Amino acid sequence: MSFDYKIADISLHEAGRHQIRLAEHEMPGLMSLRREYADAQPLAGARIAGSLHMTVQTAVLIETLVALGAQVRWASCNIFSTQDEAAAAVVVGPHGTPENPQGVPVFAWKNETLEDYWWTATQIFAWPGVDRDPAQGANMILDDGGDATLLVHKGAEFEAVGAVPSATADDPHEYTIILQTLRDSLAENPRRWTGIAEQIAGVTEETTTGVNRLYQLAREGELLFPAINVNDSVTKSKFDNKYGIRHSLPDGIMRATDVLIAGKTAVVCGYGDVGKGSAEALRGQGARVVVTEIDPINALQAAMDGYQVARLEDVLESGDIFITTTGGKDIITAEQMQRMKDKAIVGNVGHFDNEIDIAGLERIPGIQNVEIKPQVHEWVFPDTGGRSIIVLSEGRLLNLGNATGHPSFVMSSSFTNQVMAQIELFAKSHKSGYQGPDAYQTEVYVLPKLLDEKVARLHLDALGVKLTELTKEQAEYLGVDVAGPYKPDHYRY
Amino acid sequence: MSFDYKIADISLHEAGRHQIRLAEHEMPGLMSLRREYADAQPLAGARIAGSLHMTVQTAVLIETLVALGAQVRWASCNIFSTQDEAAAAVVVGPHGTPENPQGVPVFAWKNETLEDYWWTATQIFAWPGVDRDPAQGANMILDDGGDATLLVHKGAEFEAVGAVPSATADDPHEYTIILQTLRDSLAENPRRWTGIAEQIAGVTEETTTGVNRLYQLAREGELLFPAINVNDSVTKSKFDNKYGIRHSLPDGIMRATDVLIAGKTAVVCGYGDVGKGSAEALRGQGARVVVTEIDPINALQAAMDGYQVARLEDVLESGDIFITTTGGKDIITAEQMQRMKDKAIVGNVGHFDNEIDIAGLERIPGIQNVEIKPQVHEWVFPDTGGRSIIVLSEGRLLNLGNATGHPSFVMSSSFTNQVMAQIELFAKSHKSGYQGPDAYQTEVYVLPKLLDEKVARLHLDALGVKLTELTKEQAEYLGVDVAGPYKPDHYRY
């Protein structure tokens, strides 16, 4: 069988295969699921449209989904985050060759344009035959940030009214491209997304931003299929967000700039899980960390953890490194960047690139943008005798753009949640006709705590952790089962 | 007016007053509530039976309740935790004298017997006239650990059947005393607790153990009045449990033993919030920390935080300091203590003293219990040439028994929640006839997140924290209000 894909360079597949082999060693949760479900094949019949950074770790995820029976098409959810060798290895597959790839169609390469990006997003839904028969198409989405889900929802919404609106002057540039993508689609097939939406049994969503969108859709009654919020599994949000960033933030800064972090004043905007991991990493490297926060509880946590909590305005001139971690927008404005000291470093590990106002920088007359190396740009302000700041990954996720994202082990934790969520939803979505009392309805769910604990359990051996087992008496005293779950739902870890 | 109380030594009141004045400086949340509600007097009419460690910080809490209009009677919730000078100062009050005390009746002193303890618990319900007319009695409980609530519930339960059962051989010694206390009460007044229970508009509970009991009562349909779970306010559980213990655990160990923590192997049983604070404190002092856990998620957190996670069995011989933080029971058995190295230190900061099997130690034939100083005992094992272990506070909370408990600032955070919860429940309990749609029913609640955020907010200025304010656009983008609350309920901080 020949199949469609678009990647940078298939000849990288061997390098990718080596890395995948090493990553498998670091992803005990996924490898354990492969063993556990080798016979049951719980994803047989699943056709998964995946949109998630196309890294080596994601390759192990994809191949786990396939090992559990799924068919898969994949795009990245970020224009910079693809590791080309991982894409190549996934396309070729463990048993294929470049001439006879036997893996999974991937539509991703490092440094896509926004137009490319939204084209790749459409391709994960372009299953052979789907335009004739939507039932040939995807029946599951695995999403990160919600772009795949957005495309389906917006597509169906515009198809319902038969027209795609024009972008307004206030819309971000990217939205213009989305609209054009859907406009083109509408012209080709006026019921494409409506058909697709009907077939989707559910989506499992990786990250805060996507989850927020899902809850918003649900609140407004516009959600089209059940969703599992993977982000808020403890073994995701408290691990990937915190421990992943603790690794990949300094990794990104170091690879990008080689600047000594020690002795520097590092300003971390936001003290959620990502901010906590960022602050800890930077302090661990000897930086003096200043935190900015809007939420008094998180602010108090930062203070208790020994960080100065200030307003960005008050540390613009003294900060050396500025990192946004918020998921919000306009966290650092162009005007603020103009007030920073010479060669200040600015980067984002939150979500979208609008945390840092790159567009605002571009609008400064006479500003120069010098590429030091890929994903490292020096913006030289006019009439300042060469005063400049260093912007990482053009304001997009620097841990992906300047490094290789979260390491395998934390991604194993996140992705084990993803696979379990896919199994759950595929088996028990009311959209696919499941009628049990535990059927997932068109709402947003989190995984049951016992599965969350299972994800953790699958990662302990690799670290030499020896778990204590409750006696029956102790369990009774605590009012829990010996096998768990051990904590009430509101427990915060 | 003369009133009843029982404390150790009223002449300590001036020393207590000095300490209260300094503590007020460290309790900005409570002081701020005094200013905010000076006119409104929201607790006018409230008669609060309080059972919570009678420390200097609690004195500031009590006087805040009084400043908001309440009448109060108080006991400690632990036989060792009373600071006698605080009790004296509260009884005398800010404007009284030992001869003419104008404060609050307190029934607490350091080093009560268990018999004393349960007697004091009855006294906080012994309002003048209550036996004639329960409506003269307490209408609110402020509880820590649930003993006051237990007394009311058990009292009413036994009154309903008209008899108090005998203790069985398996019951802890303390339960025998509770039963006797209630047996005596039944003889005196066969409807005492039933009457009291009817009058109670609600309870606000401070700690995990008490909260667990409340949820259990609620699940079993036996809860008699609404409850607010103060423990699970973020500004309580994530502050008091973690940051409080981080301070008071090393404080207790140092005061008790003067032993250098650095270089020692410290075993922390449990990695919940208390365990996290314990581990951080001990590592901060240069100990090598080993964690034991039953919950795979917490165990994985401990590993990610760089701690070895082992079973207690495997580190008995190598550990120097053993700290239980679990809320469970039989965490360290007498048999295990016998295997520890000479002069190993054993202490508890979890909840009840059954985390460490002191009773088991006592049963070892020939063992010697040498009091080094109050709350520090050396248990010398027989036939070992003098091999011994050091037990702190007889297995009860060492941070209270060997030091002075959590410091004022964290208690301000906890207690500001308590006061807000008292205000809420007193105003809106269905038990007191409130009919609004937001009436608290006979269930267990947590405080609304906005109040939780308010607690944090009241503590920022004192630490020099400058909060960032969302713009309207940013708030809309995030889908929150500029003034909060900022996070979904499931957010874990």
Add this chain to the structure above:
Amino acid sequence: MSFDYKIADISLHEAGRHQIRLAEHEMPGLMSLRREYADAQPLAGARIAGSLHMTVQTAVLIETLVALGAQVRWASCNIFSTQDEAAAAVVVGPHGTPENPQGVPVFAWKNETLEDYWWTATQIFAWPGVDRDPAQGANMILDDGGDATLLVHKGAEFEAVGAVPSATADDPHEYTIILQTLRDSLAENPRRWTGIAEQIAGVTEETTTGVNRLYQLAREGELLFPAINVNDSVTKSKFDNKYGIRHSLPDGIMRATDVLIAGKTAVVCGYGDVGKGSAEALRGQGARVVVTEIDPINALQAAMDGYQVARLEDVLESGDIFITTTGGKDIITAEQMQRMKDKAIVGNVGHFDNEIDIAGLERIPGIQNVEIKPQVHEWVFPDTGGRSIIVLSEGRLLNLGNATGHPSFVMSSSFTNQVMAQIELFAKSHKSGYQGPDAYQTEVYVLPKLLDEKVARLHLDALGVKLTELTKEQAEYLGVDVAGPYKPDHYRY
């Protein structure tokens, strides 16, 4: 034999004996020397005048000296630092009774006056018969801070000219008392100190301040006997100064104030070993630490370790806790304390109490000094509506005044150096006629590195440390002996 001593309360001896027994467990270096030299009795014939904080740990030191054959008389080197039960236990001795003490004469009690203090300093030289025959007196000094050495040198100096000068207006109050002490002595015996000085074979000095004085005397040709600088053994200065203070600083602050350290801004003046330990302890408790420094190298170290380095002037208004660690003087002036925020905490762990200008505070008209408890004073500034600061231990060493000083284990390391130094000097001082090529001349020495390494070696087992042994080939490759010493003298650890 009956002997003279002056302590607070001999009835405390049993409590002291318990504590000494536990301390012995934490002082493996000293206990190991007792075993090693049980037969050789290298200090037989030594008459040691000791001046060092009379704590439980010092008791173990004293009894080690005695176990090695020495006769000893002891005073404290600080008016607040004596633990009365330790003094009592030392006087009684392990085998004596209060009625028949068989220990060592001690002249020390908690809270001496300065007059008392200098009287006790004379008593350690007042050996029976010494005034008749100086050869009956002390032949060794064990000093901490150099006061005993000062007394001998100044005494001899004034005796040489036959008169004691008057204090000038600029002299500190304490110097007036020293002069009076010597004036009285001169009247009694015009050759007392001259005789004593001639007999002293050498002094071993514990701390930086004393060492600095010794080097100054040596430089100016005024040193009267050989000296071993124990302070600069690695196992002293890098352990006691850093790790000892890391323990005893938070211990002192906590016992004194119960104030939560977390979230506070703590200003540490000086980033030498004591400052490093202080900063680490405070950060470990969640404080934001700001360092002040005069030395650019230490300042750069502080910056690399992630601390803000500022001038005291710039953080007076924002600091919550101010700790001096410098060994200098006038580090915090009265004028600066007036500018601090309400209830700021001020304390010293450097050396002398002139680091903090208490005398300046006293001179402010209308200021009030309220004793909160012993060693904790609130200085209330006039005309400020009650604004005050909290001063610990009246500006003297707060870790001794508010807590119990360094813990046993670090003191074991320091004191093992002391004992080795006493053995060395007593055996090989040119003053006592030793003629070997390795005779100690009237200069200041440090212990040979191999002995320094031995001190460390004696403390490893207790911590479970397993040392790696060099192979012969590896040792040759490195150019060292398999048994050490391993590092060049200039190595900084």
Add this chain to the structure above:
Amino acid sequence: MSFDYKIADISLHEAGRHQIRLAEHEMPGLMSLRREYADAQPLAGARIAGSLHMTVQTAVLIETLVALGAQVRWASCNIFSTQDEAAAAVVVGPHGTPENPQGVPVFAWKNETLEDYWWTATQIFAWPGVDRDPAQGANMILDDGGDATLLVHKGAEFEAVGAVPSATADDPHEYTIILQTLRDSLAENPRRWTGIAEQIAGVTEETTTGVNRLYQLAREGELLFPAINVNDSVTKSKFDNKYGIRHSLPDGIMRATDVLIAGKTAVVCGYGDVGKGSAEALRGQGARVVVTEIDPINALQAAMDGYQVARLEDVLESGDIFITTTGGKDIITAEQMQRMKDKAIVGNVGHFDNEIDIAGLERIPGIQNVEIKPQVHEWVFPDTGGRSIIVLSEGRLLNLGNATGHPSFVMSSSFTNQVMAQIELFAKSHKSGYQGPDAYQTEVYVLPKLLDEKVARLHLDALGVKLTELTKEQAEYLGVDVAGPYKPDHYRY
């Protein structure tokens, strides 16, 4: 003027120039010296043979030497450490072009063979005309590890006897190559190295290994010219070794493997400054760190810092990451690597590659060496079902081979010492005829403390450090000058 050089690719010069410009911003010490000595040109007449990792930071060093008047020739001191773009930029110079390079002759490229390496070492002495007239050749050496110095000493030694010996079976392979290099030289010019040695006024040596060799030469009376030990400047050894490695070790591990460090057991062999920085970095990333040590003092420090101290033998099976930091040899043997767990990571940041027995691995029959990517090799043990370990940089310095070495800021501190030392030696070497009483003789020196403090001083502004200035009274009290130096020579920082 055209000149000789050999680098990888001159077209990289622009990329190098960008990086040099950014590095200059991070090297305030060097830039400050350029300003200070712009007029004086203290190195005019100096011809410096430099052997030190040819990185971007070294480029700034080289161009500083040139800015102070020196002529320079350069090689790397490690076959993997050259950054090709830095070499290109230095050759071209700030004002040259690839066609008309106006910079400095460099002989270095990434991934040299050992034969290449020793050829490049000869080239830095191959100044035009030197073979005719040694006075045309180098008169200063700037060395790192001592290879340039070795070449001169061994060359002169063999020329003195007129023959180069054969390597013995025990000699490392590299020594064979050195001998052949010198044998070829002897054939060409039998007095080459003798002549060069006579001209050299002195060497400034960067690192411990080179310094040890220098002291050994001095002890054995074989040193041929004065040397300044730059390594033991505080601002070098305590900064570069500790803070540099704290940055570049995790950087190297992350770039090489993308493996999550958190939760892993990391074994750090050696707890000198490099070991301290390594341990802190790994702990800062959430690893559990185990230290091995031969020196009891360093071992005790590790224990006090909270690390387990064990023998390598005892943690082979439980460790995940093994890092050597010792400067010794045979720290990890092939036999030990065979016992490690699957995919254990092994790397070296000590000095020579013989810390890890790669040669021993190669000798295992049937072992496979798979290159995962450059400098990352998987050694697959035979007959183990694929069990393998990951070796970084073939056992050479991984922070240079897998990352880009120490960051600019710490190198600025080291290199400012280097430049000052070059200025000192060039001006005041007795070898160049200087007769002053402060002439440097043929011995090994460290820089005066005041210069060491100056290096620190030049780096404070960039970090926002505000230094406190002593008053005259305070300085007198301490017995130091207001301007420093502040500490005695034996002070350890």
